[in-house]
Amino acid sequence: MDVDQALDRLRALPYDDIGYARLDVHRSLRQGLPEVVFCQNKTAEQATGILERLWEHHDRVLATRVTAEMAAAIQSRLPQAEYDPTSRLLNLARTQPSPPDGDAPYAMVVSGGTSDLPVAEEAAQTAEFTGSRVERAYDVGVAGVHRLLDERERLSGADVVISVAGMEGALTSVVGGLVACPVIGVPTSVGYGAHFDGLAPLLAMLNSCAPGVAVVNIDNGFGAGLYAHLILRRIRDRGARESGDQER
Numbered sequence: 001m002d003v004d005q006a007l008d009r010l011r012a013l014p015y016d017d018i019g020y021a022r023l024d025v026h027r028s029l030r031q032g033l034p035e036v037v038f039c040q041n042k043t044a045e046q047a048t049g050i051l052e053r054l055w056e057h058h059d060r061v062l063a064t065r066v067t068a069e070m071a072a073a074i075q076s077r078l079p080q081a082e083y084d085p086t087s088r089l090l091n092l093a094r095t096q097p098s099p100p101d102g103d104a105p106y107a108m109v110v111s112g113g114t115s116d117l118p119v120a121e122e123a124a125q126t127a128e129f130t131g132s133r134v135e136r137a138y139d140v141g142v143a144g145v146h147r148l149l150d151e152r153e154r155l156s157g158a159d160v161v162i163s164v165a166g167m168e169g170a171l172t173s174v175v176g177g178l179v180a181c182p183v184i185g186v187p188t189s190v191g192y193g194a195h196f197d198g199l200a201p202l203l204a205m206l207n208s209c210a211p212g213v214a215v216v217n218i219d220n221g222f223g224a225g226l227y228a229h230l231i232l233r234r235i236r237d238r239g240a241r242e243s244g245d246q247e248r
Contacts, residue, residue, distance in 0.1 A: 009057070021050050025057040030231075033130060034058055035228045036222070039090075040065035044073035051078060051092065059094040062129055064122065064222050066090045085219035087121035087221070089129075097131030105235045106230040108158035108174060110148070112141030113166035118220040120164040123186060126225030127162075132232045142170045148178075155179050159235055160228045164221065166190030169201025176210025182231060184224045185215040 001009070015024050024035060039047045047063065047070055052111070054061045066074070071083040071090055083090045090091065093240040100106070107127050107201035111120040117138060124134045136157065140148040145164050148155075155161060161179055164186040165171035183209070185203035192201065198218035205215040 005136050018049060019052055020046055024053070029199045033226070034060040034062055037061070037063040038065060038069075039063050039070060040153030043077060043096045043246065044070045048077050051081070053166045054093050060129075061092045062126070063090040064088065064126075084121070084125065086118055087125045088118065089122060089125050091129060093123045100131070100133035104133045105159040106135055106157075107160045107225075107232060108135045108137065108151075108154055109142055109162045109164065110136075110140045110171065111157075111163075112162060112167065112169075112171045114165055115137050115192070119186055119188045119219050122163075123162045123164065123225035123228070124221075126222050127229045128233075130226065130229040138233045140171070141165065141167075142174055145174065148174065151152075152178065155167060160184065160193070162224045162228055164202055164224075165186060167192075169204040171199070171208045172201075172205045172213060172215075173208040176208055176213040181212070183210070183213045184227055185213055186221060186224045187218050188220050 035058055037047065037050050039055070049235060051061060051063060060200065066083065068085055068090050072243045074090060075081050080090060081090050081092050098222060109120050113186065120138060120229065124136055127134050135154055137151045137154065140151060155175070156179060158179065158181055160182045161175055162184045163172040166188040167190065169187050172183060176183045187198045187205055191199035191200065195234045202218055205213065225238035
């Protein structure tokens, strides 16, 4: 860019105030991550306005918890936007991260049942959007634990596992007892009355007797996907540094 364009960008420090939102336009400089917009409880006009301004500053923007109606409104003004109704994620991307090769460290996302799919896909697609390799194994809950055991080889090869489960949330403890890598538990608001909209699996995961389990909030697939990406990024960065040291 030329000098005037650079000055215009620098004037946005430390954030871009658009009245109803103060946009952090330098998150990628601090954290190496694209900006993300949480769209729940925002109006379609607010979400669209925020995305338009971020799109001026960034090559990649992600929006979470986007309804189909909101996505249609956003796409009418930002036709480049891509929307996935299952994960409720909408993204804008001028560039794509380099696809991870087959030997790259990976996160494995497992779910108790098909009802957990929206949260599981929010986690998986968030990690993929940030450039991480993801494998999936869905509907492998403890009601038929042999389905999970059939995935032991991929589970053992994973560098981090995201376990998404509702009902009593037992899947996360079982996974935690099978693998040697970190496990991120994601309780979902899927279940009958005494499930208390996700509180029962949240408490079950927090009280897991399996070591190495961390737990995010109810239905927080985005948080789990981003956390997994940070773990994988550190592994990749360390590997790259060690390779450079060996070459020198």
